[in-house]
Amino acid sequence: PSVVVTSNKGKTISDFGDIAVGHHGIRKVSIQNISPEDLAVSLVEFSVLNPNGPFVLLNPISKLLTGETYVLTLSFSPRESILAQETLDIITKRGTLSLTLVGTGVASVITCSIDGDVLDMGYVIARESVSSSFKLQNCSTLPIKFSMQLDSLSRSRSEDQPRLPQFLTSRAQRTEVVGTQNYSGQSVFSVIPVEGVMDPGKAQDFTVTFSPDHESLYFSDRLRVLLLEKKLSRQILLKGAAREHMMFVEGGDPLDVPVESLTVIPTHDPEHREEAEELKPILVTLDYIQLDTDTPPPPATRELQVGCIRTSQVSPKKTVEFSLEGGPALQHKGFTIEPSRGSVERGQTKTISISWMPPADFDPDHPLTVSALLQLKGDVKETYKVLLVAQVVTG
Numbered sequence: 001p002s003v004v005v006t007s008n009k010g011k012t013i014s015d016f017g018d019i020a021v022g023h024h025g026i027r028k029v030s031i032q033n034i035s036p037e038d039l040a041v042s043l044v045e046f047s048v049l050n051p052n053g054p055f056v057l058l059n060p061i062s063k064l065l066t067g068e069t070y071v072l073t074l075s076f077s078p079r080e081s082i083l084a085q086e087t088l089d090i091i092t093k094r095g096t097l098s099l100t101l102v103g104t105g106v107a108s109v110i111t112c113s114i115d116g117d118v119l120d121m122g123y124v125i126a127r128e129s130v131s132s133s134f135k136l137q138n139c140s141t142l143p144i145k146f147s148m149q150l151d152s153l154s155r156s157r158s159e160d161q162p163r164l165p166q167f168l169t170s171r172a173q174r175t176e177v178v179g180t181q182n183y184s185g186q187s188v189f190s191v192i193p194v195e196g197v198m199d200p201g202k203a204q205d206f207t208v209t210f211s212p213d214h215e216s217l218y219f220s221d222r223l224r225v226l227l228l229e230k231k232l233s234r235q236i237l238l239k240g241a242a243r244e245h246m247m248f249v250e251g252g253d254p255l256d257v258p259v260e261s262l263t264v265i266p267t268h269d270p271e272h273r274e275e276a277e278e279l280k281p282i283l284v285t286l287d288y289i290q291l292d293t294d295t296p297p298p299p300a301t302r303e304l305q306v307g308c309i310r311t312s313q314v315s316p317k318k319t320v321e322f323s324l325e326g327g328p329a330l331q332h333k334g335f336t337i338e339p340s341r342g343s344v345e346r347g348q349t350k351t352i353s354i355s356w357m358p359p360a361d362f363d364p365d366h367p368l369t370v371s372a373l374l375q376l377k378g379d380v381k382e383t384y385k386v387l388l389v390a391q392v393v394t395g
Contacts, residue, residue: 001095002035003044006069016076016103020142022231024077025103032069035094039064047089054078055086055101078105108227109139110198112234119223121210121240123248125311129211136206136225136234138198144227147195148206151222152178152187177237179220182213189221189238212242246311246346247320247378251304252386253283279385282374286356286390299336299355300390308378310347317378319343324352324386326372333370334359335388356390367391 005012007030019025033039040063049055058073078084082105090097113135124130138144182188190209198204212219219241225234241248286300308320323341330337336355344350362368367389374384 001090001097002033002037002039002092003031003064003090003097004034005097005099006030006032007071012098013100013102014074016101018104018106018142019076019078020140020144020228021078021080021105021107023228024075027074027076029072029074029099030069031064031072031090031097033064033066035092036066038066039092043092045091047087047091049086049088053086054082054084054103054105055088057088074101076101076103078103081105081107106140106142108142108144108231108233110144110225110227110233111137111139112225112236113137114236117235118237118239119208121208121238123241123243123307123309124210124212125246125309125313126215126242126244127213128312129209130240131207131209133205133207134236135203136198137203138200141200143200144198145196146198146204146233147226148191148193149224149226150187150189150191151224152181152189177220177222179218179239180216181219182211184213186211186213187221188212188219188240189223191223208238210238210240212240215242215244217241243309245378245380245382246309246315246317247322247344247376247382248307248309249282249304249374249376249384250307250349251282251284251302253285255281255283279383282384282386284354284386284388286354286388288356288358288390288392290392290394292394299357301353301355304352304354304374304386305349306342306344306352306376307349308344308346315379319345320376320378322350322352322374322376324372324374326370330370330372330388332359333368334362334390335370337372354388356388358390358392362392364392 004010007028014027014029016025016027044064046057046060049057054077056075056077058075061070064070084103084105086101088099088101090099119132119134121130121132188211192207196204210219219239221238223236223238224232227233284302286302288300289297291297306320306322321343324337327337327340334357338353342350368391370388372386372388374386376382
């Protein structure tokens with residue numbers, strides 16, 4: 001042929017090697033016109049590469065003077081994990097030079113140590129912080145460049161905001177994952193490192209820090225893991241709650257919306273925080289399922305969690321004591337509370353099991369409603385009014 005390869009020791013195979021899916025590799029091939037005549041438009045042609053394939057000739061030529069050398073630039077851009085091969089023919093009247101293009105598309109695969117892609121930081125005392133770690137493992141054969149982005153810091157967050165305020169939409173329609181944020185304007189969640197490179201087969205440790213500056217149950221954010229500068233690989237929901245005091249109660253039916261104003265609500269005078277006491281409602285509904293069988297159904301059961309928050313503050317109280325009053329009256333109505341009193345160590349939770357069997361005089365047409373007081377004693381005393389609503393439903 002009139003044209004020969006002068007680069008790579010004259011080899012006509014261009015191997016792009018392993019290229020990450022979504023990215024591209026470049027190879028340059030030098031060709032020379034060794035014929036005694038110039039190759040004009042009518043004397044040199046290129047075969048057509050698959051227009052839907054991963055290979056592209058970026059700079060075809062229209063002429064090549066005798067003795068002249070030209071550098072062809074070829075691109076390989078895999079869209080999937082694939083071993084690709086094509087042939088690029090340079091056709092002249094003296095013969096054809098065939099260049100073989102070879103490349104492997106490799107998917108960027110990582111695994112995460114967080115089950116369910118939800119990282120719950122739990123409870124922390126307001127204006128303190130807690131950290132949690134997780135790992136990402138690079139399971140591919142290529143180094144992977146990563147970056148971490150929080151939705152609360154996203155430039156496009158305002159564009160993605162729904163038109164209706166979140167508290168006006170139903171619970172099922174709420175899609176906003178960025179919950180309550182700090183009054184100070186500082187992000188309530190942070191992560192390190194924010195960018196870097198994971199080597200093949202290696203794991204990278206990440207540390208998420210939760211630093212709330214006020215009390216709320218609805219701190220949340222979303223952490224996006226971006227690979228190779230643009231590909232969204234994983235989304236991790238970050239959640240946390242903060243309290244002014246060392247105790248908390250979880251469970252029951254939701255009575256509010258997980259959206260709140262950033263207006264600062266005055267709290268109790270710090271000098272009288274020991275006297276801070278108000279009845280906080282907890283709704284617990286119990287559905288006793290009546291089956292159409294001779295086997296008696298199990299009692300309706302719900303649970304409340306009483307917890308004591310681990311804190312760096314110096315406090316004479318090391319535990320939280322709890323008691324649920326009204327035992328005999330509740331038993332008469334078919335309720336069983338276990339345990340009705342106890343204590344919780346710092347950093348621990350204890351489960352209160354509430355079960356109900358319909359008493360003999362129960363009217364299935366009217367749900368049974370009773371209330372009981374749940375008292376917690378820690379750095380302050382808190383009292384909750386637990387409203388128990390029980391009914392029989394047919395299975």
